[in-house]
Amino acid sequence: MPVNPELFNTLTGVEIASQSFSDAVVGPPVVGWTVELVLYGVVLSTTLAYVYSPLFAKDSRYIRMLLAAVIILETVQSGFNFYSLWHFSTLQHRDALSLWHLTEFDTMSTLFLGWEGALVQGFLATRVASLLVTQWHRHLLGSWLYVAYTVRLHEGRLHQMIPIRVAEAMWLWGTAAVALSITGGMINYVLKRPAGLAPADRGLRKVFRVASEIALPTTLAATVGAVLQYSLRRTHGGYNSSSAFFQPLCSFYALSLLTSLSTRNLTDNIVTSVATLWYAQPEEQGLPADDQRKSGGGGGGSLYETKRSAKAPLEADEEQLPPMEVLMTVARLRDVYMAQQQEEHTVGFTTPQPRPRMRADRE
Structure with a gap:
């Protein structure tokens, strides 16, 4: 063919x-x-x-x-x-x-x-x-x-x-x-x-x-x-x-x-790292012992007790927060922490410190 x-x-x-x-x-x-x-x-x-x-x-x-x-x-x-x-x-x-x-x-x-x-x-x-x-x-x-x-x-x-x-x-x-x-x-x-x-x-x-x-x-x-x-x-x-x-x-x-x-797991880990450092023993943070921090007495409680009182609301809220709100929460925690550190150096742990208002209190 x-x-x-x-x-x-x-x-x-x-x-x-x-x-x-x-x-x-x-x-x-x-x-x-x-x-x-x-x-x-x-x-x-x-x-x-x-x-x-x-x-x-x-x-x-x-x-x-x-x-x-x-x-x-x-x-x-x-x-x-x-x-x-x-x-x-x-x-x-x-x-x-x-x-x-x-x-x-x-x-x-x-x-x-x-x-x-x-x-x-x-x-x-x-x-x-x-x-x-x-x-x-x-x-x-x-x-x-x-x-x-x-x-x-x-x-x-x-x-x-x-x-x-x-x-x-x-x-x-x-x-x-x-x-x-x-x-x-x-x-x-x-x-x-x-x-x-x-x-x-x-x-x-x-x-x-x-x-x-x-x-x-x-x-x-x-x-x-x-x-x-x-x-x-x-x-x-x-x-x-x-x-x-x-x-x-x-x-x-x-x-x-x-x-x-x-990347929301990453931001959750940031909150976890902040909480871990905050609620560790005072000696691990390089701060005075717990009995020295409680020397002020009074109804305000110690700074260590104040931090521990904020632990439960933080753990309850961190999984529901969107990533950007987690970052903003970290920034607010940082501001509260630095303000408390400045007050400690000024007062010398002798005056009862007021309990900081956390997010759960405002809600």
Whole structure:
């Protein structure tokens, strides 16, 4: 049976794009899609590990709905990326116009990416806002969020007023600015509010490291993508290189959320370390013996008895507290401890000290 040679020559009559054009237009998105699909597997395994952990059972309905929405958006985005990767890998029309045009799923991928980013960074921003005591800090963080997501959600309309590359660069710069603001707020709070106790300080330093790790991938990817998107000209070989960095952003968002939710054990350990140091024997803390501390007599009781009286409410509340409230509780305990230490050096354990009002008393 004769074989028609044209059946094996699929490029007959079709203009072929140059290799440099194919590398510049198709290469970076393929890298971004591949990295995102690999990270999607990491997100799924991390999510399953978190769902089967004791922390998930303590989550509120709001947290569970947020996690479910992020995973659904991440799954949809990964499906779009898989289709695009399959399409451009098997496409036989290799002319410049076919390689340049996006698929119908590519046009919707940034929409789901924007929704996921708004959910995750909005959640992290609310947690950081609870730590900011000054109004201008909160207003600054809110303004960054408003500007960044206004640019992101209206990117398609901005193309009619400004060049597309400028609009995409503004979106990526806004994403990096929000991530830096969230991380900076958490780090600023940890550095300015040390517990004054060695175990708690070590725990807060761990929180410092975790806070840096939560937004570091998102910040780096968005910043590099913004620089490439704004600086490279159309004639440059790396013209489309920014897509290799913003395509995996959806997986970075999901991992940031999972990292934030999974670090509550760390903050619980901070409270435990503070409580352990507070309620240890006075000799272990380098303080006067218990009989010397009770020399003042009176109805106020000793400082050691005062600390022990606060032990039960702290243990009862620490498991119900969210992570940010745990940090704020540690800071309040530190303030009470330092105030009592200053009064001890001034009075010399001779005057009965009033019992400090703890959180359980106010409630």
